[in-house]
Amino acid sequence: MKLFEHEAKDIFREFKMPTPPGGVAKTPKEAKKRAEEIGRPVVVKAQVLSGKRGKAGGVKFADTPDEAESLTAQILEMRINDLPVEAVLVEEKLNIAQEIYAGITIDRNRRQYVVIGSAAGGMSIEELAEESPEKIIKKNVDPFLGFQAYEAQEMAVAMGFEGKDILKLASFFLKLWKIVEKYDVELTEINPLILTEEGEFLAADARLNIDNNALYRHQDLIRELERKPHEQNDRERLATEEGMAYVELDGNIACICNGAGLTMATLDAVELYGGKASTFLDLGGGADAKRVERGVEIALMYPKVKAILVNIMAGITRCDEVAKGLISAREDGDITVPLVVRMVGTNEEEGQKMLNDAGIPFLETMEEAAKKVVEITQEAA
Ligand code: GDP
Numbered sequence: 001m002k003l004f005e006h007e008a009k010d011i012f013r014e015f016k017m018p019t020p021p022g023g024v025a026k027t028p029k030e031a032k033k034r035a036e037e038i039g040r041p042v043v044v045k046a047q048v049l050s051g052k053r054g055k056a057g058g059v060k061f062a063d064t065p066d067e068a069e070s071l072t073a074q075i076l077e078m079r080i081n082d083l084p085v086e087a088v089l090v091e092e093k094l095n096i097a098q099e100i101y102a103g104i105t106i107d108r109n110r111r112q113y114v115v116i117g118s119a120a121g122g123m124s125i126e127e128l129a130e131e132s133p134e135k136i137i138k139k140n141v142d143p144f145l146g147f148q149a150y151e152a153q154e155m156a157v158a159m160g161f162e163g164k165d166i167l168k169l170a171s172f173f174l175k176l177w178k179i180v181e182k183y184d185v186e187l188t189e190i191n192p193l194i195l196t197e198e199g200e201f202l203a204a205d206a207r208l209n210i211d212n213n214a215l216y217r218h219q220d221l222i223r224e225l226e227r228k229p230h231e232q233n234d235r236e237r238l239a240t241e242e243g244m245a246y247v248e249l250d251g252n253i254a255c256i257c258n259g260a261g262l263t264m265a266t267l268d269a270v271e272l273y274g275g276k277a278s279t280f281l282d283l284g285g286g287a288d289a290k291r292v293e294r295g296v297e298i299a300l301m302y303p304k305v306k307a308i309l310v311n312i313m314a315g316i317t318r319c320d321e322v323a324k325g326l327i328s329a330r331e332d333g334d335i336t337v338p339l340v341v342r343m344v345g346t347n348e349e350e351g352q353k354m355l356n357d358a359g360i361p362f363l364e365t366m367e368e369a370a371k372k373v374v375e376i377t378q379e380a381a
């Protein structure tokens with residue numbers, strides 16, 4: 001479960017972490033009031049469950065309460081990274097001397113938490129990892145000992161801080177660790193953690209994702225937040241109702257497969273040939289024609305999708321049923337983008353023949369199919 005920035009900051013404050021003064025507003029009038037209370041220039045930030053709001057125009061600065069009011073009206077009209085904005089956070093605008101990154105997430109390879117810090121915050125950690133990996137400092141957490149104060153200080157030193165700053169910065173890492181422990185956090189990030197010209201450290205942004213599998217231990221928090229634990233868009237909700245695993249990505253090729261492993265492998269194959277997947281859709285075991293058709297329908301509701309790659313290894317699932325579903329979807333006019341199919345296993349020949357008769361391209365291997373679908377999307381672009 002992802003928390004909004006303002007919710008995450010409430011938790012930060014519960015642990016006495018310094019954050020800029022301010023509060024949430026749901027209307028321009030409320031934002032004006034907030035800005036008046038602050039009594040100084042403010043930053044107005046869209047509250048959506050997505051990063052990179054800054055780049056998308058969801059973070060704006062106002063010198064006066066009136067300006068905060070009109071900027072809030074603008075921001076509330078926006079959609080940020082495809083999400084509607086229902087509230088803004090109005091906070092005192094800080095004078096930035098330095099933007100720092102601090103975060104904790106799970107290192108799945110080592111099966112440990114990893115604490116991450118960088119003196120070059122502001123941009124996303126993924127971009128930083130590509131451009132200047134040497135600027136990222138990491139420490140794995142021993143699950144028996146937890147994250148220790150001296151380790152937090154070592155991080156601050158390795159990030160280039162000196163004197164009193166070491167203890168100030170270390171305390172952010174230690175507090176993040178306490179939060180991770182208390183709330184079963186999967187990912188938490190302060191980016192930027194701002195060092196002001198006045199020499200103070202403050203968490204200017206906050207990201208906090210709680211492990212869905214641990215939500216049953218945090219019912220009080222969920223009640224307090226007064227919202228549904230899973231904030232889903234329509235497509236995600238429909239897929240969940242159908243019992244399909246569905247994840248949206250940034251590319252343009254929808255991968256519809258059966259089994260999570262095969263779906264992941266298909267995504268990798270698409271990437272290998274230079275394409276980008278838009279959709280991870282695992283139909284699950286034993287999908288019949290109706291389910292296949294429904295999967296296609298849901299996948300196509302996502303505007304980014306420019307082609308579909310169906311990759312099926314039929315066991316309990318039958319290739320003729322899959323073919324039937326695809327053909328029916330096409331006849332209903334549901335399939336509005338190119339479709340490439342690869343399927344093997346039970347009733348393979350019947351399925352193939354049905355697709356051939358219907359004129360739907362069919363490829364023998366996953367590699368060929370991935371290559372083909374990438375070619376099609378590149379030609380179209
Ligand atoms: P994100 O783009 O969704 O990660 O939103 P952030 O909260 O990180 O804001 C984006 C950028 O806006 C930051 O990296 C800062 O450069 C800038 N920013 C955010 N808060 C402040 C602030 O209080 N003062 C100033 N001067 N800049 C800010």
Ligand code: MN
Nearest residue numbers: 052191192205
């Ligand atoms: Mn940020």
